[in-house]
Amino acid sequence: MGYTLSQKIINAHLVSGEPVPGGQVALRIDQTLTQDATGTMAYLQLEAMGVKRVKTELSVAYIDHNTLQSGFMNADDHRFIQSVAKKRGVYFSRPGNGICHQVHLERFGAPGKTLLGSDSHTPTGGGIGMLAMGAGGLDVAVAMGGGAYTIPMPKMVRIELTGALRPYVSAKDVILEVLRRLSVKGGLGKVIEYAGEGVKTLSVPERATITNMGAELGATTSIFPSDEVTKAFLEAQGRGDVYVPLSADPDAVYDEEYVVDLSALEPLAAAPHMPDNVKKVSEFGKIKVDQVAIGSCTNSSLLDMRRVAKILKGRTVADSVSLVIAPGSKQVLETLALDGSLAAMIDAGARILESACGPCIGMGQSPCSAGVSLRTFNRNFLGRSGTADAGVYLVSPETAAVSALTGYLTDPRENGEPVVVDMPDSFLVNDNMVIPPAPESEADAVEIIYGPNIKDVPLGKALEDSVSGEVLLKVGDNITTDHIMPAGAKILPYRSNLPHMSNFCFEVCDPTFPERAKAAGGGFIVGGENYGQGSSREHAALAPLYLGVRAVIACSFARMHKANLINSGIIPLTFADPADLEKITQGDRLELAGIRDVISGEADSFELADVTTGEKITVRAELSRRDRDLILAGGRLNAEKNAMAGAREQLSAVSCQRIADSR
Ligand code: MIC
Numbered sequence: 001m002g003y004t005l006s007q008k009i010i011n012a013h014l015v016s017g018e019p020v021p022g023g024q025v026a027l028r029i030d031q032t033l034t035q036d037a038t039g040t041m042a043y044l045q046l047e048a049m050g051v052k053r054v055k056t057e058l059s060v061a062y063i064d065h066n067t068l069q070s071g072f073m074n075a076d077d078h079r080f081i082q083s084v085a086k087k088r089g090v091y092f093s094r095p096g097n098g099i100c101h102q103v104h105l106e107r108f109g110a111p112g113k114t115l116l117g118s119d120s121h122t123p124t125g126g127g128i129g130m131l132a133m134g135a136g137g138l139d140v141a142v143a144m145g146g147g148a149y150t151i152p153m154p155k156m157v158r159i160e161l162t163g164a165l166r167p168y169v170s171a172k173d174v175i176l177e178v179l180r181r182l183s184v185k186g187g188l189g190k191v192i193e194y195a196g197e198g199v200k201t202l203s204v205p206e207r208a209t210i211t212n213m214g215a216e217l218g219a220t221t222s223i224f225p226s227d228e229v230t231k232a233f234l235e236a237q238g239r240g241d242v243y244v245p246l247s248a249d250p251d252a253v254y255d256e257e258y259v260v261d262l263s264a265l266e267p268l269a270a271a272p273h274m275p276d277n278v279k280k281v282s283e284f285g286k287i288k289v290d291q292v293a294i295g296s297c298t299n300s301s302l303l304d305m306r307r308v309a310k311i312l313k314g315r316t317v318a319d320s321v322s323l324v325i326a327p328g329s330k331q332v333l334e335t336l337a338l339d340g341s342l343a344a345m346i347d348a349g350a351r352i353l354e355s356a357c358g359p360c361i362g363m364g365q366s367p368c369s370a371g372v373s374l375r376t377f378n379r380n381f382l383g384r385s386g387t388a389d390a391g392v393y394l395v396s397p398e399t400a401a402v403s404a405l406t407g408y409l410t411d412p413r414e415n416g417e418p419v420v421v422d423m424p425d426s427f428l429v430n431d432n433m434v435i436p437p438a439p440e441s442e443a444d445a446v447e448i449i450y451g452p453n454i455k456d457v458p459l460g461k462a463l464e465d466s467v468s469g470e471v472l473l474k475v476g477d478n479i480t481t482d483h484i485m486p487a488g489a490k491i492l493p494y495r496s497n498l499p500h501m502s503n504f505c506f507e508v509c510d511p512t513f514p515e516r517a518k519a520a521g522g523g524f525i526v527g528g529e530n531y532g533q534g535s536s537r538e539h540a541a542l543a544p545l546y547l548g549v550r551a552v553i554a555c556s557f558a559r560m561h562k563a564n565l566i567n568s569g570i571i572p573l574t575f576a577d578p579a580d581l582e583k584i585t586q587g588d589r590l591e592l593a594g595i596r597d598v599i600s601g602e603a604d605s606f607e608l609a610d611v612t613t614g615e616k617i618t619v620r621a622e623l624s625r626r627d628r629d630l631i632l633a634g635g636r637l638n639a640e641k642n643a644m645a646g647a648r649e650q651l652s653a654v655s656c657q658r659i660a661d662s663r
């Protein structure tokens with residue numbers, strides 16, 4: 001029996017574990033990336049672990065999320081990251097150089113390598129045949145220190161692509177179609193491999209759009225083969241030397257298989273407020289549009305931008321529409337400036353934003369009240385745009401550009417003549433915005449600079465014999481990390497200040513949650529299916545930890561959030577019978593009697609007592625031995641404290657220093 005493409009990469013990086021269904025695999029990580037919103041925490045943790053120099057083949061710190069810099073906080077965080085990067089051996093991609101995933105694909109990614117990023121859209125690298133996964137900052141910090149990354153061995157899904165896309169139908173429509181079929185939880189515990197004749201009709205940026213939004217399927221990662229198209233892309237980036245051909249064996253066995261006929265696809269859109277709420281654009285009727293936003297790590301490549309420019313050229317954006325465009329990288333933006341595309345965009349009335357995440361994470365450009373915003377982004381979760389009652393539709397760049405001109409959600413095929421753009425044989429390469437680390441011999445002299453906004457990483461406490469408390473919040477299915485720990489211009493600046501940030505925990509669901517949690521001295525959260533889907537942000541576990549949450553009981557969990565809860569020492573429990581969710585009401589008092597013994601042992605199912613109703617509910621601890629040990633210790637930072645050379649001493653020394661500095 002042959003191997004799938006991801007099984008081959010997993011086998012080549014296996015440190016320990018059994019790569020069989022139900023097993024866990026610890027993988028050697030070749031490359032890491034961080035972005036600034038998760039990076040400060042990751043580097044604080046790296047410092048806490050006492051890692052003198054990163055041990056990966058390549059680690060890059062990007063600044064792309066918090067680039068508004070309203071107030072000193074973000075600028076301080078960036079200076080901190082830059083100083084750690086220089087000292088510890090990490091390349092530093094300066095603000096303005098672009099969105100981490102776009103830049104990494106262009107300048108650093110390599111087929112067959114493993115990449116771990118503190119951002120859920122790290123699987124963008126699957127577009128060039130990398131096994132690229134998102135993780136919480138602590139897991140990335142451990143990988144930088146040379147530690148393995150452990151995941152449940154994923155199931156294998158093959159999506160065979162046939163045919164070729166027709167004009168005005170785009171890679172975004174491919175992944176929207178996959179989301180329509182599989183849903184936002186359809187990829188849980190799975191790797192999605194693309195294969196078939198249709199693959200070679202797709203360029204690398206198109207493949208990357210598809211693997212990028214595999215995050216919205218909840219997949220561990222998504223991957224394309226590395227072939228002649230990959231080779232040409234890497235050569236055009238001046239990096240042909242990293243090319244290796246890679247594909248699945250013809251007799252590889254998959255757990256699930258699907259076929260997507262590219263030639264049968266039509267332009268699609270995901271309606272508010274979930275990326276799988278997908279219909280054909282032509283089926284939506286006449287929806288008036290207030291804002292169009294083009295960019296994000298999903299759709300900001302040169303290919304996307306040139307298509308947009310061509311559609312806009314010589315025309316004017318509709319009176320009622322605000323069109324914003326953020327090209328994904330300096331390379332893309334500079335090329336557009338030189339080839340006249342930028343002029344065409346500006347001339348049509350587009351507002352050009354810097355190469356960064358920007359509106360995708362609510363950093364500006366929030367739509368008007370009850371506004372309709374068409375976005376080429378990957379997430380349309382409630383409130384993420386910064387306007388609570390706005391409706392965000394996820395669309396392709398072609399649909400976005402044509403609709404910006406008409407003022408209505410428009411099937412781009414109505415634009416007429418197909419849009420044909422060329423891709424360069426060689427991209428404009430200038431890495432002057434990437435600062436290499438100091439040589440190891442000079443690293444001791446580099447000072448790490450902390451700002452007063454940077455506070456301690458909260459630490460969990462060792463698990464007690466029994467845990468009891470109130471159900472502080474009960475929520476439904478598909479709760480995202482944007483619900484749990486929202487981002488946006490108001491909150492994102494406090495990513496290194498958990499005491500302040502936690503005041504906004506669950507703001508979208510119930511703004512009284514933080515106060516109530518503090519008053520109750522902590523307790524439980526109860527949720528439905530796919531709890532914690534979306535981003536990798538460990539803040540969605542650290543803020544509840546700070547507020548005293550001891551366990552989350554849900555019908556099922558998203559992979560990264562479950563790992564972040566475990567890393568924080570919060571117990572993720574599932575209902576043995578999901579119908580039991582109905583038996584618990586917010587405010588009930590729950591008790592996990594003898595939980596320490598349960599977690600110390602092997603039992604995976606036991607009873608939770610609802611003291612208020614007298615019900616006994618069977619819950620499951622679907623946890624490996626390693627997970628259990630982390631929870632017993634009160635989280636990963638605690639568990640690894642020996643290896644971390646006095647983590648807490650260092651953290652408190654650092655914080656004493658910071659308190660002294662801020663006085
Ligand atoms: C996102 O798209 O939600 C983010 C912001 O990039 C997050 C990371 C974060 O919260 O900092 C992600 O996707 O992991």
Ligand code: SF4
Binds near residue numbers: 065099297298361377
């Ligand atoms: Fe940035 Fe948006 Fe991509 Fe997240 S999804 S990395 S916020 S562009």
